Amino acid sequence: MLDYVSDKVQDEERQGEAFAPFVADPNQYRKRFYIESYGCQMNFADSEIVASILNQEGFGATPHAEEADLVFINTCSIREKAEQTVRKRLTEFKELKQQKKGMLIGVLGCMAERLKSKFLEEEKLVDIVVGPDAYRSLPGLVEEAEGGQKAVNVLLSRDETYADISPVRLNSNGVSAFVSIMRGCNNMCSFCVVPFTRGRERSRDAGSIVEECKDLFEKGYKEVTLLGQNVDSYYYTPQPPKGGFSATPITFAALLELVAKISPGLRVRFSTSHPKDITDEVLYTMAKYENICNHIHLPVQSGSNRVLQLMNRTYTREWYMAKVDRIRQIIPDCGISSDIIAGFCTEEEQDHRDTLRIMEYSRYDFSYMFFYSERPGTLAQKRYSDDIPAEVKKRRLLEIVEIQNRLSLESNKKDIGKTFNVLVEGDSKKNVAEWKGRNSQNKVIVFPKKDFKLKKGDYIQVGVNDCTQATLLGKIL
Numbered sequence: 001m002l003d004y005v006s007d008k009v010q011d012e013e014r015q016g017e018a019f020a021p022f023v024a025d026p027n028q029y030r031k032r033f034y035i036e037s038y039g040c041q042m043n044f045a046d047s048e049i050v051a052s053i054l055n056q057e058g059f060g061a062t063p064h065a066e067e068a069d070l071v072f073i074n075t076c077s078i079r080e081k082a083e084q085t086v087r088k089r090l091t092e093f094k095e096l097k098q099q100k101k102g103m104l105i106g107v108l109g110c111m112a113e114r115l116k117s118k119f120l121e122e123e124k125l126v127d128i129v130v131g132p133d134a135y136r137s138l139p140g141l142v143e144e145a146e147g148g149q150k151a152v153n154v155l156l157s158r159d160e161t162y163a164d165i166s167p168v169r170l171n172s173n174g175v176s177a178f179v180s181i182m183r184g185c186n187n188m189c190s191f192c193v194v195p196f197t198r199g200r201e202r203s204r205d206a207g208s209i210v211e212e213c214k215d216l217f218e219k220g221y222k223e224v225t226l227l228g229q230n231v232d233s234y235y236y237t238p239q240p241p242k243g244g245f246s247a248t249p250i251t252f253a254a255l256l257e258l259v260a261k262i263s264p265g266l267r268v269r270f271s272t273s274h275p276k277d278i279t280d281e282v283l284y285t286m287a288k289y290e291n292i293c294n295h296i297h298l299p300v301q302s303g304s305n306r307v308l309q310l311m312n313r314t315y316t317r318e319w320y321m322a323k324v325d326r327i328r329q330i331i332p333d334c335g336i337s338s339d340i341i342a343g344f345c346t347e348e349e350q351d352h353r354d355t356l357r358i359m360e361y362s363r364y365d366f367s368y369m370f371f372y373s374e375r376p377g378t379l380a381q382k383r384y385s386d387d388i389p390a391e392v393k394k395r396r397l398l399e400i401v402e403i404q405n406r407l408s409l410e411s412n413k414k415d416i417g418k419t420f421n422v423l424v425e426g427d428s429k430k431n432v433a434e435w436k437g438r439n440s441q442n443k444v445i446v447f448p449k450k451d452f453k454l455k456k457g458d459y460i461q462v463g464v465n466d467c468t469q470a471t472l473l474g475k476i477l
């Protein structure tokens with residue numbers, strides 16, 4: 001059954017597709033690894049850390065699992081469907097392993113953390129299990145596994161941020177990159193498995209974030225997306241110089257400003273904002289810098305106060321709507337998107353209608369929409385019963401999707417006649433005679449290439465003359 005719906009096209013989905021890295025000349029390495037990632041952008045960013053750690057050990061990436069000595073799958077536990085997808089993929093890898101002697105299979109990420117060594121019992125042919133905070137121990141674990149031992153490290157850490165590790169960009173378009181600014185989550189949304197799989201929240205050294213972004217810009221990247229489960233609670237206190245006074249702590253707003261100042265030619269995005277934590281200071285910083293993109297992903301989850309309370313989201317619908325008002329007041333042309341869960345425990349028709357109403361109020365440009373999937377170990381699983389029948393969840397989800405489809409179309413229609421500064425990301429998927437790019441609001445725009453000498457990573461003014469529900473259509477001005 002349908003578990004996840006997005007009104008965006010496949011390659012923009014945060015949940016789902018696996019990817020294979022491309023690294024030139026793998027022959028220069030002593031062993032080859034293949035890595036495939038699922039889940040959120042943070043997980044994809046983690047795979048780039050893993051690739052970097054393995055590279056240093058003399059392992060090179062290959063885009064073909066068949067030629068790999070080590071096959072890694074970086075997993076997601078957010079919904080049951082995500083775990084099923086991974087298990088299915090594992091059975092395929094296990095067949096491969098039976099054909100290729102000596103091949104090792106490693107499970108990384110959130111499922112590794114959730115299932116720990118149980119994984120090795122359940123999935124007999126898995127050799128290595130590593131949680132999100134233990135990637136530095138991978139080379140040692142590979143050695144252990146090569147020696148025939150089952151290798152597991154799922155220790156969570158209070159301070160690991162991989163700040164000093166320079167990620168190897170996998171499958172990148174060379175224009176935009178993701179930069180982790182924090183790890184873990186201290187919120188306890190009752191439906192969510194992330195606090196258990198990713199551990200306590202910690203913020204990465206601001207200096208190392210700015211350095212990484214600078215480096216990306218120097219290498220030709222034009223856009224960075226700062227990643228965290230709750231970016232607004234970013235808080236980093238720099239080490240005071242020896243004998244000096246303690247330095248001023250850096251908030252998310254201050255970090256945004258530091259990254260924005262690298263160059264007006266570097267676009268800055270971020271995700272995810274929590275409605276309880278996003279501050280005016282962040283909004284004013286966004287308004288102040290042209291290169292901080294006018295888009296906020298502000299997951300609402302539900303529009304019902306009763307359900308929000310059961311979800312432990314710690315805001316009310318009134319608080320949420322006030323945040324939307326504030327955003328539109330300070331940044332009038334800001335794009336807003338959301339995550340929505342249909343059919344959470346005890347949800348009644350009235351609650352569901354409150355969700356539909358808050359969608360209309362917020363006029364989301366797009367949303368990621370899910371039906372509730374009970375996760376073992378979460379507060380909701382312990383406290384409440386998953387009592388909404390699957391057909392009801394599905395029907396409510398479809399109603400949510402229908403509204404979002406209409407809101408997306410309405411929002412896009414409003415852009416007809418407007419001109420946007422677009423960052424060119426590459427060929428349009430459907431037609432190589434067209435470019436694909438994004439405006440500040442994170443909307444995809446496609447437009448004919450014509451004779452203009454444009455290339456990936458260029459900025460260009462595009463006038464919008466038509467749209468679909470998912471895409472703006474335009475022409476170069």
Ligand code: SAH
Pocket residue numbers: 078079191192193194228229230272273274299301339340341370371372373374375
């Ligand atoms: N940190 C982010 C979200 C991370 S998970 C935030 O707080 O917004 C991404 C989305 O998955 C969530 O926003 C939620 O909508 C959805 N999700 C999380 N747990 C889920 C569950 N058990 N069932 C269905 N959807 C879930």
Ligand code: SF4
Pocket residue numbers: 185186187188189192193194195229230274
């Ligand atoms: Fe999960 Fe809530 Fe943390 Fe987001 S803020 S990762 S939904 S616990």
Ligand code: F3S
Pocket residue numbers: 038039040041042043075076077078109110193194197198
């Ligand atoms: Fe999934 Fe873990 Fe991200 S559960 S959504 S990969 S933090």
